[in-house]
Amino acid sequence: MSDPFPIIEVPLDASQDIEDLGTKEKFWFRHPSLGCCLFKKARLNTGEDWAEKIAAQLCKLLGLPHAEQELAIYKGEKGTVSPSFLQGQWKNGTLITGREILTQRLPDYPQHPKDHSQHTIDNVFSAIEATSLNLPIEWIPPEGIHTAIDTFIGYLLLDTWIGNSDRHHDNWAFISVKHQIYLSPTYDHGSSLGRNESDFKRKQRLTTKDQGFTVEAYAKKCYSVFYSPVDNTQRLRNFDVFCEVKSRYPNTTKIWLDRLAKISSNDILKIMMCIPDDRISPTAIEFVQKILELNQNELLNLQ
Secondary structure, eight states: OOOOOOOEOTTTOOOOOOOSSSSSSSEEETTTTEEEEEEEEEOSSSOOHHHHHHHHHHHHHHHOOOOOEEEETTTTTEEEEEEEEGGGTTTTTTEEEEEEEEHOOOTTOOOSTOOOOOOOHHHHHHHHHOOOOOOTHHHHOOOOOOOOHHHHHHHHHHHHHOOOOOOOOTEEEEETTEEEEEOOOBBBOOOOOOTTTTTTHHHHHHOOOOOOOHHHHHHHHOOEEETEEEEEOOOOHHHHHHHHHHOOHHHHHHHHHHHTTTOOOHHHHHTTSSSSSSTTTTHHHHHHHHHHHHHOOOOOOOO
16 A cells, blocks of 8 residues: 655744735745745635645646645645745746736736636637747656647646636746746646535435436536637536547647546556545545546547
């Protein structure tokens, strides 16, 4: 059996620089070996910490550039620690969020940070393609992956697989440093894997004979933060976003689907078993495994 993932204890006197982006309690501090890090508190009984950790490990299996995540505790409260992108070769760089990028490109792009109505596949992909983007530093891409668009498509496959409902315009970005612009690694996957469900609801979904309440029905209802280009009022399902992208970039999606096909249920179970027992329940593990199995099968049926 694999050893549990380590838990980073954030010092009580950690210097704090409050992070405004997003809705969760979080702050920056300096870790002796990881450098500048973001501590993000997991809200009680939400599973945000294990969802982030599991998603990061799944990124590794897929070969995606991603934010590293470590389980952590601060003043008795559980959370995660993630080293900043803006150190090492990206030191003194600037993170430019999708919202900033789209606002600069589209004069009518909504100013309110929670208005995603023009966050469409066309607008996002046009912004990425119109920029001379380098791939993330020190990342070795899979064979056949050459461009930022190729890489971003991998992010969308991840979203579909893990049921990430939070790829909005603040959760993808470019990094500008030394007159060069890079695609940021993927980050912020805490709204995934059904982590928001209670164990009572999970058990009901796992055992019900009501086809409208099964885990499969739950997984099929996972919506993205990409909107329909027709009327801009309807959020698209993650699966439908990936299907649309597949119709435009069949060769790239095939590469990522082939990588997904190589990941076994045992690979996933090994990750789950490394989450400490006081962070995730057996019922949650079973539920997450089922979501990943169903979404993986649905994606691989596209091959």
